[in-house]
Amino acid sequence: MLALLFPGQGAQSDGFLHRLPQHRTVRDTLEEASQVLGIDVLTLDSADALRSTVAVQIGLTVAGVAFTRALADEQLMPEISAGLSVGAYAAAVSCGAVHFGDALKMVRKRAELMETAYPSGHGLAAVSGLTEHQLETLAAQHADVDTGNRRVYVGNVNAPRQIVMAGANDALDTFIERALAAGARKAVRLAVSVPSHCELLAHATDELVAYAQEVPFHAPQSIYIGNRGGRPLYKAQAIRDDLATNMRYTVRWFDALTVMQEMGAHVLIEAPPGQVLTDIVRENCPDTTALAASAFSFDKLVATARRRLGMDGL
Known part of the structure; x- marks a missing residue:
């Protein structure tokens, strides 16, 4: 069983949209996205553009859908789709739950709300x-000492001992020191400028929920x-x-990765541009084939996936 994973x-990285496979469906998807949004989406992956949460989230959605369509053109269609954070939008398009154009507009709204709520100083x-x-x-100990916006939150549980924390920059920097002192193997800041997946985005979420009712x-x-x-999840709502x-x-x-294993997914492909999700699979699910699209030429990726899925000769 094939599962597609979409990164958040x-x-x-600089130029990631320009490194998508040279495939007809990719070109068509880039053109469609540009028409829907009224911009040239290939301008969204420069170093300057990627300072914007809006550009990053739109770009990742476009990359995920373009890659999915290229795979489908090669008769590689996933039985399972899952995306981390904004990657979930490409996953929803992949499984047919929402049209690409509607997903793009909702992602743009989401990113604008996040960026407006926290234009700087968080991550x-x-x-x-x-x-x-x-x-x-x-x-909790950190909050007892430093109150207010210095609180930090658990944002992502990517693996049992690989956790992402959210909060204000100064709070995160201090918390990193605490975590390392408490025995953390590694603690680093990520290239994200908003405090995703925590209560700091409650108001922005309420606005997006209202917007989504019309999608x-x-x-x-x-x-x-x-x-x-x-x-x-099996229902549209x-x-x-x-x-x-x-x-x-x-x-x-x-938990999402675990349930994919339980449902029978044994080949997992991570859409461009990253390979963090692939590394998590390889570390925690050694019997599963995990392939990062960014690490292969498209032709080699297709051939490898087909072989691992037992599709040779079909």
Whole structure:
């Protein structure tokens, strides 16, 4: 069974849209996105453009959908789609729950709300080597000493000991020191300028929920795995709610990965541009084939996936 994984903000790199496969469906998708948004989307991946949350989130959505369509043109269609944070929008398009144009507009709205709420001074930090419970305890101790906007929150549970924290820059910098002193193997800031997946985005979430009520959603044609619960969602409204609210709540990515394994996914492909999700699979699910599209030529990726899926000769 094939599953597609779509990375979230932080996976971007300069020129990532220009490095997408030279494939007819990719060119068509870039043109479609440009028409929907009224901009040339290939201007969104420069170093200057990527300072904008709006540019990054739109770019990642375009890259994910373009890659999905290129795979489909090669008869590689996923039974399961899952995306981390904004990656969930490409996953929802992949499984047929929302049209690409509507997803793009909703992503733009989401990113604008996030950027307006926190134009600077906030972000994320990844901590490896401590559990969610240990980090929650440290965060509570941190809040007892430093109140107000110096509080930090658990944003993503990517693996049992790979957690992303959200908050203000100074709070995160101090918290990194606490985490390392408490035994964390690694603690670093991420290339994200907003405090994703925590209560700091409650008001922005309320606005996006209201916006999303006017966006047409459909029952998925294949399996969609949600962010908040890490479980499969089968109804249009459930997927709408998951997308509209995921910036406020902790992303349960490891739960999503676990349920994909339980449902039979044994080949997982990560859409461009990153390979963080691939590394998580390889570290935690050694019996599963994990392939990062960014690490292969497109032809080699297709051939490898087909072989691992037992499609040779079809």
